[in-house]
Amino acid sequence: MNLNSETKLVQAAQNGHLESFGALYERYHSSMVALAYSMLADRDLAEDAAQEVFAIACRDIGSLKSKERFAAWLTGICRNTARQMLRSKNRDVTLNAQGSTKNADSEQHRADAIRRAVWQLRPNERELIVLRYYDNLPYEQIAQVLDISIQAVNGRLVRAKRKIAKYLKRNGLTGDDYETS
């Protein structure tokens, strides 16, 4: 979908056309779940947050002045919603690590290490990684959601993955002991 047709959808939604809002929902639902997941570290909560994001967007879309920035606007709502959920549940984001003893199941151990590697990133790096790998979002959509250029997405992704790889290496995990498909 190009920006021009998306802008028209936003305009139509602002005029009360529900199906246009539905098209925007279909396009951005997955990325909002991913974004919320990057902050909440809980898939179920992330789904709830995404539902709430679109409820707020549906209610407030009339106040959006720059229609071409719909994705970035939605992102702002998502971040605020996730923060509020963190506050209201008085929770710190902790991962349910299954333990990292040598006797733990090795696949689970790798998965835990990878999750820790991702969640120790800075919030903006973590957002990028989760957006990319949660549902294989294209760079173009990630760029729209984070309001950065595609080149910036590429560059920052490389740097974030480098950090993840370093963290994993420090924790004894490299590509040598990972079988690829």
Next chain:
Amino acid sequence: MKHPENDKWLDEALSKTIGSKKSSTDFKAWKQKHPEAVEMLTSRARLKASTIKRPHSIRIMIMKSPITKLAAAAVIIIAVFFGLPFFHGNSSGIALADVLARIEQVKAFKCKGSFTMTGQMAPGKPYKFETRWTDLISQEYGSKLNIETPDPNGGQIPYAEFYVSPKKKTFIEIAHTAKKYVRAELDDDDAQQRQKELSRYSDPGGLLKEIMACKYENLGRSTIDGVDVEGFRTIDPNLGWGGLGFKDQQVDVKVWVGVKTRLPVRYENLTSGLDQMGNTTSQRFVLRDFQWDVSIAAAEFEPPPVPDGYAVLDNPPGLHDEETAIRGLKRCVELFGNYLETISDGAGAMGAILSAFEKSETPTALRLKEEVKGLIEEERLNRVSSAGKPALRLTWFYVELVQGKKDPAYYGKTVTPKDADKVLMRWKVSDNEYRVIFGDLRAKTVTAEALAELEKLVSK
């Protein structure tokens, strides 16, 4: 050498670990779960579509079929479709969603506001702080805010003026009581942020959204200044003005909407409770005298020349940050001889500053006490609070950290300027890092583990 981050294994591992378990994107299910949101969106279509081409005949139609004979559902359909108010009954004739939609169509408006804060510096030592303002907000030209305070001799005196022009990217503040001013060039983000901050003084749309997000009741019809209005009220404590939270907080928020115009006529927020020091305090915020869709000339947003003798403001505007905190802490030492024992906010902050000033015998405090001797109480309070403004900004920064869930802590009760190695204040900056301000006001980023060690040195 192959970069590890390019390896296919890392992509696969990340996809496998983080990848979605295929969450469903089901708009139909979402619509069923959120009928109010759907109603708000689709009501815009009805608002645009509704044209009363022959209002006279519609009124005749309704009068010929008396409301009392119609089913309640039919009355609702007619009223909503034609945008007509109810004439009878307990049901609301006005939907706040419609009011919000009307506000969002307005290109410029004026209103007046007032804020009154009462509390106690100490038992038996009450204080009252009051400001009023006139706000002019234009989508095209920006914001202009004039704030006044009571004149001890009667009437009002200018307190400060603010001008924000997102187009010109400028911010101007003229602080009359302090006889200071500042002009700042802003980048896009700062201009938006500054506009947003000033709009908070008079943001009927934002305030209405807050009410709509809560449980609220309809107060029915009444008259304000000769205008027929319909009132709405919520007592949701989340709308209170106590930033760090008053204990036993009670909140009473009301908005009255013009029956004909469907636009706000008056808004009130009354918050009361116990402040951080345990003293009874209350805050009352009112917006009134709205003039909607006013025609405005660009010249109205031109700031006046700065009066002779005004100096440049030494605390330039900006977002509250670490620098704000350090300036505030420095000011505490100058004015009070030490750091504030605790950080409060709202009325509590003012009370703590005034209380510390009363006890202080620093050269700065003694000079100021001499200057304000003989002034009446309101003027004395204004001068002291103006001198203590950096300390107030410190509390605003701290409140933002609390609200942003940055895990802040403050140890002013036990840490002094001589305690160079002790943590005075800290907050989280990333998952495993904290920013620390030490007793000697050096600042440093440390890991969570290092912070835990440092905080062992601090008596809490």
